[in-house]
Amino acid sequence: xxxxxxxxxxxxxxxxxxxxxxxxxxxxxxxxxxxxxxxxxxxxxxxxxxxxxxxxxxxxxxxxxxxxxxxxxxxxxxxxxxxxxxxxxxxxxxxxxxxxxxxxxxxxxxxxxxxxxxxxxxxxxxxxxxxxxxxxxxxxxxxxxxxxxxxxxxxxxxxxxxxxxxxxxxxxxxxxxxxxxxxxxxxxxxxxxxxxxxxxxxxxxxxxxxxxxxxxxxxxxxxxxxxxxxxxxxxxxxxxxxxxxxxxxxxxxxxxxxxxxxxxxxxxxxxxxxx
Numbered sequence: 001x002x003x004x005x006x007x008x009x010x011x012x013x014x015x016x017x018x019x020x021x022x023x024x025x026x027x028x029x030x031x032x033x034x035x036x037x038x039x040x041x042x043x044x045x046x047x048x049x050x051x052x053x054x055x056x057x058x059x060x061x062x063x064x065x066x067x068x069x070x071x072x073x074x075x076x077x078x079x080x081x082x083x084x085x086x087x088x089x090x091x092x093x094x095x096x097x098x099x100x101x102x103x104x105x106x107x108x109x110x111x112x113x114x115x116x117x118x119x120x121x122x123x124x125x126x127x128x129x130x131x132x133x134x135x136x137x138x139x140x141x142x143x144x145x146x147x148x149x150x151x152x153x154x155x156x157x158x159x160x161x162x163x164x165x166x167x168x169x170x171x172x173x174x175x176x177x178x179x180x181x182x183x184x185x186x187x188x189x190x191x192x193x194x195x196x197x198x199x200x201x202x203x204x205x206x207x208x209x210x211x212x213x214x215x216x217x218x219x220x221x222x223x224x225x226x227x228x229x230x231x232x233x234x235x236x237x238x239x240x241x242x243x244x245x246x247x248x249x250x251x252x253x254x255x256x257x258x259x260x261x262x263x264x265x266x267x268x269x270x271x272x273x274x275x
Contacts, residue, residue, distance in 0.1 A: 004029070008036050009139045011163030015146060017155050024153035028146035028160065035142040038063045039134045041089065041098055048132050051124065052089075052109065053102075059125045067121055069134055069141050069238070076137075076242055077113035079257050084246050087112040088217040089131025095213040095223065096206060098133060106131075135215075140197060140241025143167050147237075160237075167195040167237045178266070181229045189266070195237035196266075199244035200229035218249040230254075234263030 003016040004025050013032055015025045040046040047062040054060055076084040090109045092098040103109075111130025118124060126132075139162050146160045147167050157170020168174045173190035180186050181202035189196075201214035201224065216224040230247040232254070234240035239261045247254035247265055258264050 006032075008032050009142055009162055010135075011139070013142075013146075013163070014159075014161045015150075016159040016161075017150065018157065021150075021153065021155050021158075024150055024155050027153060028149040031145045031149045032142045032162070034063075035065060035138060035145060038066050039069060039138040041131075041133050041135065044102065048134065049102075051126060052129070052131055054126075056111070056115075056126055056128050059119055059123050061122050062124055064121050065141070065145070067118060067124060069138055070116055070124060070132075071118050072141075072238060072242070073134070073137055074113050074116050074118065076246075076257075079260065080246055080250075080253060082112065082114065083219055083249055083253065084136070084242060085113045085217070086132050086134055086137065087115070087130045088136075088221075089133040091217045091221050091223075092133055092215060093131060095208045095215075097213075097215040098131075103131070136245045137238055137242045139163070139165050140195070140237035140239070143195070143237035143241075162237075165195075165197040165237055165241050166191070169193050178231055179229060181227060191233075195234050195240040196231065197234075197237060197240035197244050198229055198231040199248055200226065201248070202227055202229075216245055216248050224249045231266040232258065232263055233266050234258070234261060236261075239263055 001016050002019050005014045006029050017025050038047050047066040073086045090106050093100050108129045109131045111128030115127040143160045143162050150158050157172050159168045159174050168191045173192045175188050176191045177185035177188050181200040205214045213223040218224040226248045230244050232240040232243040
């Protein structure tokens with residue numbers, strides 16, 4: 001097996017494939033880079049930048065992969081009663097976790113995922129001004145796209161790891177170290193033909209106007225302060241990635257929603273990962 005690494009998605013992405021499939025790995029990195037460009041909050045040429053700059057009600061043509069991620073985000077918003085919301089950009093800009101460049105007045109961006117209308121596979125409109133941030137879901141989608149590319153190129157087994165959000169396929173059981181909220185590996189699990197994602201914010205907080213804030217936003221726009229790490233096992237990384245954010249805010253809700261996607265939360269004493 002060989003491993004290649006690239007800085008993408010705000011982290012380091014590693015792809016491990018059998019020797020001889022280096023070109024397939026490069027094509028998988030290209031698919032991830034495409035997601036990075038189209039769904040970046042920071043890039044002024046991204047689809048997200050165009051959506052936030054367009055007047056509410058405007059129909060925009062965007063990349064079909066952006067539509068696919070937004071469609072999943074809207075479904076999760078509905079399934080979680082609004083807890084999973086990609087319209088959290090306003091809160092994250094206010095707390096300093098996202099940049100405010102070219103964003104004049106935050107009070108003009110009050111929309112939620114419920115204000116996103118998927119017109120068709122290439123067109124989207126928002127019915128209120130909103131700052132869409134796909135940081136809680138696009139990384140998982142990018143991992144899934146890389147896996148699709150690898151399987152299309154005939155790769156029989158591989159591991160794609162984007163800063164801890166990963167997906168494995170093939171006969172091999174990949175050893176995955178699960179960290180606690182402080183970043184220390186506490187135990188190992190084998191991952192085979194599944195996606196694994198974890199989230200925590202104990203070491204990623206800042207004080208804003210006298211209050212402690214994290215990059216995870218819960219109900220009512222309140223910052224989620226969790227002293228533990230959550231891990232989700234799912235068939236796809238987009239679902240595993242998204243559900244970790246739900247689990248940080250509401251563990252019981254995440255467990256209920258996970259059942260709809262064939263996913264489950266992995267508690268610390270539990271070491272069994274489904275094959």
